[in-house]
Amino acid sequence: MAVELNHTIVWATDRDASAEFLSGVLGVPVGAGTEPFLPLVLGNGVTLDFAQAERVAGQHYAFLVSEEEFDAALARLTELGTPVYADPLHRTPGLNGMFGGRGLYFADPDGHNMELLTKAG
Structure with missing residues (x-):
């Protein structure tokens, strides 16, 4: 079996607001929560599990999207x-x-450095 990323935790000071923000930008629905996580399932099956934290250290998350998805996300960010x-x-x-x-690149509500790209290097 090839090694695949399955999920990662995205720490947030308001997990619901952060999950909704990224959901709105990416056009991906927020999934049903399983305490203590609130998931966003991406197209390749990787899950971003938002979890509550009092303090957050900013991380970087990059999303490979189509040209159409890029345009839609840019319009939503604008x-x-x-x-x-x-x-x-x-x-x-x-x-x-x-x-x-x-x-x-753009910042989420907790200052995570989010990236959208249409071609990976």
Whole structure:
């Protein structure tokens, strides 16, 4: 059997709000919770299990999406007034063209560094 990522925990100070935020951006429904987790199941079967925490250290999560999904997510981020950046460190406003596709970074409610890209390197 090949090794596959099955799930990861996304710590949040308000797990419901954080799960709903990312669900809205990605267009992926929030699944039924199994305490203490609130899952988002991605297209490749990997689950992001949101869990409550008093404090959160920011992490990085990257999502490979189609061009259409990218456009839809960018429109939702724009509608929410969420800034998007071309790079994760200098936070240059806008998009990037890494790997021959399009990419962007944005922060979730707890400051996790989220990335959308249309082509992986």
